[in-house]
Amino acid sequence: MPNKPYRLLATASVISAALWLGGCSKQPETTPEDTPAAADTAQADTVAADTNPFFTDWDTPFGAPPFGEIKTEHFMPAFEKAMAMHMAQIDAIANDDSVPNFANTIDQMELAGAELTRVARVFFNLTGTESSPELQELQRQISPMLTRHSNQIQMNEALFKRVKAVYDARNDSDLSAEQMRLIERLYDGFVRTGANLEGEARERLAAINERISALTTEFGQNMLNDSREFILVLEESDLDGLPQSAIDAAKAQAESREMPGKYAITLNRSSVEPFLQFSARRDLREKAFKGWALRGDNDNEFDNKENVEEIVQLRAERAKLLGYKHHSDYVLTNTMAETPEAAMELLEKVWAPAVAQAEKERQWILELMAEEGADFELAPWDWRYYAEKVRKARFDLDQAEVAAYFELENMIEAKFYVANRLFGLTFEERNDIPVYNPVVRVWEVKDAAGNAIGLFYGDYYARPTKRTGAWMSSFRNQQKLAGDVKPLIINNMNLNKPAEGEATLMTFSDAVTLFHEFGHALHGLLSNVKYPTLAGTNVPRDWVEFPAQLYEHFIEQPYMLEKFARHYQTNEPMPAELLQRIKDAGNFNQGFATVEYTASALVDMAYHRMEDVGEIDVRAFEDEVLTALGKPEEIIMRHRSTHFGHIFAGGYDSAYYAYMWSEILDADGFDAFLEVNDIFDEETSKRLYDYIYSRGDTLNYLDAYTNFRGRAPTTDALLRNRGFN
Incomplete structure (x- = not known):
C-alpha cells in the first residue's frame, strides 16, 4: 500500500x-x-x-x-x-x-x-x-x-x-x-x-x-512498540516441522539480538506466518498466534482500545459537523465507489461465497486431523498448519519446496524485467546515493530513450525500528510546475534478513507483495502531470490499489515463473510439474484468505457507518459484528482493531474495502493482456501507461479505466480468480 x-x-x-x-x-x-x-x-x-x-x-x-x-x-x-x-x-x-x-x-x-x-x-x-x-x-x-x-x-x-x-x-x-x-x-x-x-x-x-x-x-x-515487545525465543528442540529457510531466519533474528545458540520468532508477518504454517509445536503456535492477534490489546502502556474508541467517536462528530450522515458517507463521496452502500454491496457479494468456501476448507482440515488422531478442537492457531498439510496432501505442494525458487535477487530482476517489457524502463543500481540504513538499495530509473525519470529505493528487510507490513512512499513526488521535478520513490517490505552470505528466500505470497508494492512505485515513477496535488498515487484508495494489484498478475504467469523462479542453490528453473502443481493449487485456501480480509473490511465499515457513537468495547464490537455475519470461529480478522493501522493510522478509514474494489479492476484489467495472448502486448501496455500509470488524478477514474479497457469493469474475473464461480 x-x-x-x-x-x-x-x-x-x-x-x-x-x-x-x-x-x-x-x-x-x-x-x-x-x-x-x-x-x-x-x-x-x-x-x-x-x-x-x-x-x-x-x-x-x-x-x-x-x-x-x-x-x-x-x-x-x-x-x-x-x-x-x-x-x-x-x-x-x-x-x-x-x-x-x-x-x-x-x-x-x-x-x-x-x-x-x-x-x-x-x-x-x-x-x-x-x-x-x-x-x-x-x-x-x-x-x-x-x-x-x-x-x-x-x-x-x-x-x-x-x-x-x-x-x-x-x-x-x-x-x-x-x-x-x-x-x-x-x-x-x-x-x-x-x-x-x-x-x-x-x-x-x-x-x-x-x-x-x-x-x-x-x-x-x-x-x-507493542509488536517490538513480543519475541518467542526457541531452543533447538522447538524447531520441529520448520523448513530450513525458516530456521535460518529465526537464527538470524536471534543473533541480531545477541542470543547465540537460540532462535527467535517476531511479530513481523514474514517471521510469524511461516512459524504458524509449519511448526509442529501446537503450544508454541498458540503463543505466537496470540502475540500476533493481541498487538495493541494487552492492557499495557501500548494498549490501543481507548484510542480506537475516541478516534471513531471524533470521526463521527466531525462528519456531522460537515453535514454528512456518518464518517463513511464523508469519506466515500470522493471515491470511485461514491457511496458506502456501493462498498457494502461488493463486500456482501463476496462474503457469502467466501464463507461457503472456507467451510469446505474447514472440512478438509477436520478430515486430516481425524486421520492423524488429533484430540483437540480446531483453533485459529491450527488453521495455517493444517491447511499447509492439506495443500501438500491434495496438491503435493510443499511451500518450503516452492520458497527455494523465490530468491529476492531474482524477484527484483523479475519486477524490473516486467517494467522494461511494458514501459521500456531500465534500472541501474547506484552506490553513490545517500541512504538512511546500509540495507537500503537505490536504482536510477531511465525511460526507453535513456533519459532519467527518477530514483527507486528498495528497503526490503525487517528490523526492530521499522513498522510491520509493506508499503510504498516517496521522498519527492513528480511535478512540472516547478520545473522537471523527478520523483524519488521507495518500497518497504519486512523480509527476514538471512545470515551473512545466505540467500533471502521468499514465499510465493512475498513475491506477489514485492510486485504489488512495485506497482505502486511505478505509479509514482511514471507520473507525468504538471501539478503536485494530482501527481502519482494522490488518488482515492479504491483507485490507488488498481495499478499495484494489476502488476501482481505478472509474477503469476507461467512465462515469468519459468524465467525467474530459479532454485537458489542450483539456479535451475522451476520444474514444469511443480509449476503445474502451483497452478492447480492456485485457489487453495482462498476461502480463508477472503474471510480474513473481508471480515476486517466489514468491521471497518461498521465502525464508520455509526451515526451516534457512544462507548465502544472494542472486543465486544468486533465479536458482535462478525458473529452476526456468521464468521467461522477458527478465522479471525486479518487486522484486529487494535493493530488495524490501515484505518486508525494509515488513511484507509472506511476504505479498507478498496483492495477488493481494486481487485475487480485488476482482475478484469489483466484480462486485456490475456485476451490478446500476450502479457506484454505493446498496444495494451501503451494504454496502461497513457490512462493509468502516468495520469495521477487528472482523469475521472471510470473514464480512465474505460479508456484503458475499452469498456466498464465487471466482477466476472474477480470471482473466477478466487474460485468462487
Missing part, C-alpha cells in the same frame, strides 16, 4: 501517516519554468544562509536527501521555520489585491510549502523505518503542530474566497483539463474540511482535527 499522503487541505486523520504534498523541492539537475516564486525573496535569502541541512542545497545526485548530514535535532527547527515560511507564502496569496485567477492563486498555492514538503517527507519516512524514542517523541509534538498549521490554511477565509472566485469562473477561464480537475479538487477540499463553517463549529472542527492527529500518531507508535 502507499502511505496516505498529507495534502495541503487534508483532514487530521491522515497526519500520523502523513507525507506533505504541497510543492516539491527541486533537484539541482532540473530546469525550472518561468513561474513566479511563492516565497518572499528576502526570506528565501535568509533561509539559504541557514546551516540546517533542510535549508541548504543538497549537492547529491538527483538532489536526494543527504541522510549522513541530517540529525534528529534538525527536525524541530526545520519544521518550525518551514511552517512559518509556508504560512507567509499562503498569506501573500490570500492578501493579494489582484483579481483572482489560476496563475496568481492556484499555481502559487501549488508552489507554496516546498520547504515544508522537503522536511516532512524525510521525517515521516524515517519514523516508519528508523524509529527511535527521540523520533517518536518528536512525532507526538510535530503531528499536532502540522494539524494546527493545516487548520489555519483550510479555514483562511481570504484564501478560500480567492479559490472560490477561480472555481466559480472556471468554465469561462480557458483552463486545461488538468487545471479544471485541480480547481475542482481544491475547492472540494476546502469545503470538505470546513471552509463554510463559522464560529463554534469552526473551532470545534479544528480541535477535533488536532485531537485525531495526536490519537492516530499514538496508535501507530503503540502498534510498533
Whole structure:
C-alpha cells in the first residue's frame, strides 16, 4: 500500500501517516519554468544562509536527501521555520489585491510549502523505518503542530474566497483539463474540511482535527512498540516441522539480538506466518498466534482500545459537523465507489461465497486431523498448519519446496524485467546515493530513450525500528510546475534478513507483495502531470490499489515463473510439474484468505457507518459484528482493531474495502493482456501507461479505466480468480 499522503487541505486523520504534498523541492539537475516564486525573496535569502541541512542545497545526485548530514535535532527547527515560511507564502496569496485567477492563486498555492514538503517527507519516512524514542517523541509534538498549521490554511477565509472566485469562473477561464480537475479538487477540499463553517463549529472542527492527529500518531507508535515487545525465543528442540529457510531466519533474528545458540520468532508477518504454517509445536503456535492477534490489546502502556474508541467517536462528530450522515458517507463521496452502500454491496457479494468456501476448507482440515488422531478442537492457531498439510496432501505442494525458487535477487530482476517489457524502463543500481540504513538499495530509473525519470529505493528487510507490513512512499513526488521535478520513490517490505552470505528466500505470497508494492512505485515513477496535488498515487484508495494489484498478475504467469523462479542453490528453473502443481493449487485456501480480509473490511465499515457513537468495547464490537455475519470461529480478522493501522493510522478509514474494489479492476484489467495472448502486448501496455500509470488524478477514474479497457469493469474475473464461480 502507499502511505496516505498529507495534502495541503487534508483532514487530521491522515497526519500520523502523513507525507506533505504541497510543492516539491527541486533537484539541482532540473530546469525550472518561468513561474513566479511563492516565497518572499528576502526570506528565501535568509533561509539559504541557514546551516540546517533542510535549508541548504543538497549537492547529491538527483538532489536526494543527504541522510549522513541530517540529525534528529534538525527536525524541530526545520519544521518550525518551514511552517512559518509556508504560512507567509499562503498569506501573500490570500492578501493579494489582484483579481483572482489560476496563475496568481492556484499555481502559487501549488508552489507554496516546498520547504515544508522537503522536511516532512524525510521525517515521516524515517519514523516508519528508523524509529527511535527521540523520533517518536518528536512525532507526538510535530503531528499536532502540522494539524494546527493545516487548520489555519483550510479555514483562511481570504484564501478560500480567492479559490472560490477561480472555481466559480472556471468554465469561462480557458483552463486545461488538468487545471479544471485541480480547481475542482481544491475547492472540494476546502469545503470538505470546513471552509463554510463559522464560529463554534469552526473551532470545534479544528480541535477535533488536532485531537485525531495526536490519537492516530499514538496508535501507530503503540502498534510498533507493542509488536517490538513480543519475541518467542526457541531452543533447538522447538524447531520441529520448520523448513530450513525458516530456521535460518529465526537464527538470524536471534543473533541480531545477541542470543547465540537460540532462535527467535517476531511479530513481523514474514517471521510469524511461516512459524504458524509449519511448526509442529501446537503450544508454541498458540503463543505466537496470540502475540500476533493481541498487538495493541494487552492492557499495557501500548494498549490501543481507548484510542480506537475516541478516534471513531471524533470521526463521527466531525462528519456531522460537515453535514454528512456518518464518517463513511464523508469519506466515500470522493471515491470511485461514491457511496458506502456501493462498498457494502461488493463486500456482501463476496462474503457469502467466501464463507461457503472456507467451510469446505474447514472440512478438509477436520478430515486430516481425524486421520492423524488429533484430540483437540480446531483453533485459529491450527488453521495455517493444517491447511499447509492439506495443500501438500491434495496438491503435493510443499511451500518450503516452492520458497527455494523465490530468491529476492531474482524477484527484483523479475519486477524490473516486467517494467522494461511494458514501459521500456531500465534500472541501474547506484552506490553513490545517500541512504538512511546500509540495507537500503537505490536504482536510477531511465525511460526507453535513456533519459532519467527518477530514483527507486528498495528497503526490503525487517528490523526492530521499522513498522510491520509493506508499503510504498516517496521522498519527492513528480511535478512540472516547478520545473522537471523527478520523483524519488521507495518500497518497504519486512523480509527476514538471512545470515551473512545466505540467500533471502521468499514465499510465493512475498513475491506477489514485492510486485504489488512495485506497482505502486511505478505509479509514482511514471507520473507525468504538471501539478503536485494530482501527481502519482494522490488518488482515492479504491483507485490507488488498481495499478499495484494489476502488476501482481505478472509474477503469476507461467512465462515469468519459468524465467525467474530459479532454485537458489542450483539456479535451475522451476520444474514444469511443480509449476503445474502451483497452478492447480492456485485457489487453495482462498476461502480463508477472503474471510480474513473481508471480515476486517466489514468491521471497518461498521465502525464508520455509526451515526451516534457512544462507548465502544472494542472486543465486544468486533465479536458482535462478525458473529452476526456468521464468521467461522477458527478465522479471525486479518487486522484486529487494535493493530488495524490501515484505518486508525494509515488513511484507509472506511476504505479498507478498496483492495477488493481494486481487485475487480485488476482482475478484469489483466484480462486485456490475456485476451490478446500476450502479457506484454505493446498496444495494451501503451494504454496502461497513457490512462493509468502516468495520469495521477487528472482523469475521472471510470473514464480512465474505460479508456484503458475499452469498456466498464465487471466482477466476472474477480470471482473466477478466487474460485468462487
